[in-house]
Amino acid sequence: MSLDLVVAILMAAAGAATPLLIAALGELVVEKSGVLNLGVEGMMLIGAVAGFAVSYTTGVPALGAVAALLAGALVSLVFALLTLSLMANQVATGLALAIFGTGVSALAGAPFVGITTTTLGPLVAFDDPILRLLFGQSPLVYLALLLTLAVWWFLKHSRQGLILRAVGESSDAAHAIGYPVLKIRYLAVLFGGAMAGLAGSYYSLVLTPMWAERLTAGRGWIAIALVVFASWKPGRLLLGAYLFGFVITMELQAKAAGFALFAPEFLSALPYLATIVVLAVISLGRRNATHAPACLGKPFRPAV
Amino acid sequence: MTPRLELSGITKRFPGVTANEDVSFAVAPGEIHALLGENGAGKSTLVKIIYGVQRADEGSIAIDGRTVSIGSPNEARRLGIGMVFQHFSLFEAMTVLENIALGMDNPPSGRTLDARIREVLTEYDLSLDPQREVHTLSVGERQRIEIVRALIQKPKLLIMDEPTSVLTPQEVERLFKVLRQLRDEGCSILYISHKLAEIKALCDTATILRGGKVVGTCDPARESARSMAEMMIGGSLKDISTKAKGLIGKPRLAVDGLDAPGEPPFGTSLKSVSLSVRAGEILGIAGVAGNGQNELVSVLSGERLTGVSGSIHLDGAEISRLGVGARRKRGLSALPEERNGHSAIGAMTLAENAVLSARGPAGLTAAGGLLRLGRARIYAKTVIDAFSVRANGPEAAAASLSGGNLQKFLVGREILGEPKVFIVSQPTWGVDAGAAAFIRQAMIDLASRGAAILCLSQDLDELLELSDRIAVMNGGRLSEAMEVAGVSIERIGLLMGGVHGEDDPESEAMLGAGRAA
The missing domain is CATH 3.40.50.300 (P-loop containing nucleotide triphosphate hydrolases)
Structure with missing residues (x-):
């Protein structure tokens, strides 16, 4: 196997892992605050179409990424209003958001089907394969890695991160001590939406710089599964996202080489299967070792 | 100033x-x-x-x-x-x-x-x-x-x-x-x-x-x-009449070497629990919450059968493999700590709640499992009157009652069925003083009619007032039962804190510190 092929495979793996990682980081922060938003897939699709539309109209893909970020945050605001202020059921609202996002993105993207746009590609081109692997990828790949570090630091070492975790652990206790539970959850949901939107734009701006319906192909669900797989830890999330990115790439490579390692259906089931295995293994061990936030999915209604 | x-x-x-x-x-x-x-x-x-x-x-x-x-x-x-x-x-x-x-x-x-x-x-x-x-x-x-x-x-x-x-x-x-x-x-x-x-x-x-x-x-x-x-x-306090001494008969509930796993996620497992409650007797179980009390109640009531070993005898018959319904039929009635959602269902009426546990003794079901709701309403009304429950009749939703009134209704629902053995956890928790005195009196009256009562509570004063004998739960273990007359509070406190044995140097030191304080 030539060095070029190895580098190509590794770069493809990083490419497949990056959107998973970005979306999952957002969902991790949301869940750490005690909110379960299952609408990641919908927010990603809305981000993908918004990013494509802005990139195509302005010709600047970076603006597209920013637009995707804002679009994702905007739809997540709807989710936050419904579940946090109006106490709607989080699971049902999240599923509705996923379906809503699929529909809206198809509608808004109808004029763009089949059109291509400029890629949000590497800033510098390298001929040397090693340099290309290290420095010649889309800026979003590096951004995702920086974000992982930032989220880890925020949750583990910052005061605001401690408060966010406290709200997810016990909203009543946090309220009694005097923290604005709803405000913190709103901010977390908005961050999650922005990350999902950005992750979505990776598909329409980097991986396949064109628009097609259901472009993200269910990867939003994999991102949610990854959060559980990673036991709500950013470091393990990075590991998980790259692992799945690698498996996805190997499967494509194998298919291109003319033999299938697994049926494609098995591949798409793999993340969920792995999540179940990980959960089972963890729960065999220490109690509550999954580190799930204790108030995950529970609504908060303060008495005033 | x-x-x-x-x-x-x-x-x-x-x-x-x-x-x-x-x-x-x-x-x-x-x-x-x-x-x-x-x-x-x-x-x-x-x-x-x-x-x-x-x-x-x-x-x-x-x-x-x-x-x-x-x-x-x-x-x-x-x-x-x-x-x-x-x-x-x-x-x-x-x-x-x-x-x-x-x-x-x-x-x-x-x-x-x-x-x-x-x-x-x-x-x-x-x-x-x-x-x-x-x-x-x-x-x-x-x-x-x-x-x-x-x-x-x-x-x-x-x-x-x-x-x-x-x-x-x-x-x-x-x-x-x-x-x-x-x-x-x-x-x-x-x-x-x-x-x-x-x-x-x-x-x-x-x-x-x-x-x-x-x-x-x-x-x-x-x-x-x-x-x-x-x-x-805002009124005068009624004295509780104690029951006549010497009415205590043969053991009705006998438990030997009971082991059971703790309830997830942070429960305490039961470790070789043995106890015996005699007819006409109230056995109090003291202890800080979370030391296996909930596990003991659910194992004795029959809610929890898996992973349980040891023997439970009711009037001499082994019942440890029987489920909740079968135990109730034999006269063992249990009232767990959690009123809302465990002992009662808030959204259901008092009559319907009466059916839940009293259908056997009060004959609230007909052949084929059909409900006799008319009888259930009458039974609920009887409980309401006998226990002076403040409620808008048998059709009131359980959730509409205050904590003390709901507890009176629930204790009444069990007691009017004349159980042979009554297991009750935290009978007066969150209940006002008037209702608490009423409930304690009802328990004493039930015991003097020959029932055996096992009462788990964190309120030591309550146990000292009610019980004939008292045992202490700590870390899933149950101490020997002691006669309440002449028991020392310090000793109960030490047992609650997990200090066992008379000649334990640490317990002596703690006793000394307790006296000095």
Whole structure:
């Protein structure tokens, strides 16, 4: 196997892992605050179409990424209003958001089907394969890695991160001590939406710089599964996202080489299967070792 | 002298109820001031207003003579007010240090905070490891976190909401030592409780609340527990008639070598529990919550069969493999601790709730499993009348009753079925004094008709009043049962704290410390 092929495979793996990682980081922060938003897939699709539309109209893909970020945050605001202020059921609202996002993105993207746009590609081109692997990828790949570090630091070492975790652990206790539970959850949901939107734009701006319906192909669900797989830890999330990115790439490579390692259906089931295995293994061990936030999915209604 | 805290005309209304009405009183610097009242008298609402968790509709609060507006707990802390909550405001999956940092407005970095926590611990002679995670700690240690969290900010006024309801007698003594030290340093303490003996021992002044209003102020040292209780309930206290001695017969419930796993996620497993309750006898089981009481009730009632080993005999017959229904049919009735959702279903009517457990003894089902709802209504009505339950008849939803009334209904539902063995957990928890006395009387009457009663409670005074014998649960183990007449509270306290054996040097040391305190 030539060095070029190895580098190509590794770069493809990083490419497949990056959107998973970005979306999952957002969902991790949301869940750490005690909110379960299952609408990641919908927010990603809305981000993908918004990013494509802005990139195509302005010709600047970076603006597209920013637009995707804002679009994702905007739809997540709807989710936050419904579940946090109006106490709607989080699971049902999240599923509705996923379906809503699929529909809206198809509608808004109808004029763009089949059109291509400029890629949000590497800033510098390298001929040397090693340099290309290290420095010649889309800026979003590096951004995702920086974000992982930032989220880890925020949750583990910052005061605001401690408060966010406290709200997810016990909203009543946090309220009694005097923290604005709803405000913190709103901010977390908005961050999650922005990350999902950005992750979505990776598909329409980097991986396949064109628009097609259901472009993200269910990867939003994999991102949610990854959060559980990673036991709500950013470091393990990075590991998980790259692992799945690698498996996805190997499967494509194998298919291109003319033999299938697994049926494609098995591949798409793999993340969920792995999540179940990980959960089972963890729960065999220490109690509550999954580190799930204790108030995950529970609504908060303060008495005033 | 300017009062440290002065409340004038505090009024707080919720839809349908007035929690506080024109409440005014003052707390002097360096005074331990008791706020006394039954459940629902408005104590908790009042302190939440002082701590800024809730806002008063009317009235004003002055700290050191200056009128202040307290919009949030952060503002309260800035004014020098600290609070220890009744239901702890702790985060189980986090460390002690993180929990304390969360309760401060501008906590220093980890290492400095760790050092300051250790300073406070030494100053007040408390022990606690700042790096431990909260879910690994006992209830007493958890309360210490809350206390340190308040003390580290050097409060001028410390509010304690029912701090002793979950502590062993020794832990209570240690807490009082800290509070007296604080008072001597000039800190004012607002101490909320309904335990009169403690208030007599600790407090300088008491303000008594009833129905949201101040009904009196007194010097607890000069009042008797009885006179304060009568001010609390606003009527004279009825004496409980004790049952005649010598009626105790042969064992009805005999349990031997019972082992069972704990309930997830943080339950305690039962370890070789043996006990026997005789006809006409009440056996009390004391212990701090979470030491296996819930597991014992669910194993004895038949709710939990998997993983259980050991024998349970009812009137000589082995029943340990029988389910809940079969045990009920044989005359074993159990009332678990949790009223809402376990003993009763809130959304269902009282008649329907009666069917849930009394269908057998009261004949509320016909052949083929059909319900006799007419009979159920009559049965519920009988319970309501016999136990003076305040409810809008048998068709009232269980959730519409107050805690005390629902508990009276549930105890009545079981007792009117004349069980041979009655297992009850926390029979008067969160129940007002009048209803509690009624429930205890009903239990004593049931025992004197020949039933065997197993009563689990965290209220030691209640157990000492009710029981013939008392045993202590700790870490899933049950101590030998002791005759209540002549039992020493210190010994029960030590057993509750997990100290076993007479000649254990540590227990001797603790006994000595307890006496000195």
